[in-house]
């Protein structure tokens with residue numbers, strides 16, 4: 001699971017008001033290089049919740065992202081490289097996502113988060 | 123360029139995962155026949171709901187390209203075995219999609235709303251007793267409850283929420299699902315529809331329908347609301363001309 005996906009996921013348990021961002025429990029992170037597409041990064045940037053993203057990257061062991069970012073940062077190649085790396089090249093391979101409100105644990109195995117709920121959570 | 127989806131190999135299978143079948147082939151054929159439009163569409167995010175073996179999402183990724191082209195993929199399935207097989211199929215073909223085991227798109231509704239440019243769905247559409255729907259295992263691959271519509275009717279409003287303004291949705295349906303009624307329902311949400319592929323086998327007649335947000339439809343809807351009239355005549359005509367079993371493919375910019 002990439003951090004792009006983590007940034008789009010919320011806890012889906014019934015009655016949870018603030019299910020975002022899910023906390024990350026890390027067992028294993030893998031890095032896979034992919035080509036950088038600056039247009040994609042510029043288009044997706046406004047959709048990213050930056051604080052949650054930077055925090056998630058730190059949890060995965062990558063501390064190079066600034067605390068805050070605005071669209072003027074996108075002019076910097078150095079920033080784009082870091083943004084690209086954290087968004088698309090880091091994968092949570094094994095671990096879990098934790099609902100920030102209830103503490104419910106959603107396991108991540110082989111890079112796949114399991115968001116299925118029990119009957120009493122739907 | 124030789125086209126590679128014809129060579130999708132099933133590297134992995136599992137007795138509880140749906141193997142690509144006529145419906146899967148019809149959906150890939152629909153995407154292939156719309157390939158030039160899809161490329162010009164420049165989607166950023168493509169999504170499959172119910173990816174099963176991964177045949178469709180892998181084909182789409184091979185067709186439209188990956189990160190370098192700025193195209194990203196996400197696929198879900200309610201069956202954890204299916205999601206694992208999807209991953210293996212993607213990997214065997216050197217492509218990547220993000221994967222989530224979930225009910226339709228549960229967990230994504232808030233943050234992914236309005237971001238999906240292309241959604242593809244080959245849903246469980248077979249009419250069955252209601253209690254077979256969503257059971258664990260292979261039955262959930264086809265069981266669609268009354269008229270085969272239970273899961274489809276859950277997916278449509280979720281798709282509407284996730285699709286971007288320029289979003290396209292491709293859905294496989296069976297005649298028993300009453301596809302013209304599905305189109306009318308989508309029309310009420312402001313979507314136009316076109317049959318991309320229509321195919322009859324001995325047992326069933328499949329349609330792959332493409333939906334897109336349509337300005338004219340939205341104007342019609344406003345008129346309807348203002349004049350309190352029902353569906354305008356020309357809308358009905360265009361729908362009736364397409365169903366049922368019509369071999370007539372409307373040509374158009376979409």
Ligand SMILES: C[S@@+](CC[C@H](N)C(=O)[O-])C[C@H]1O[C@@H](n2cnc3c(N)ncnc32)[C@H](O)[C@@H]1O
Nearest residue numbers: 140142146172173174199200201225226244263
């Ligand atoms: C007809 S199969 C299609 C599989 C594959 N996409 C293909 O075309 O070969 C339907 C798939 O939808 C999945 N499915 C059924 N209900 C679902 C739901 N509520 N949410 C997500 N996936 C679901 C099934 O597990 C199955 O893999």
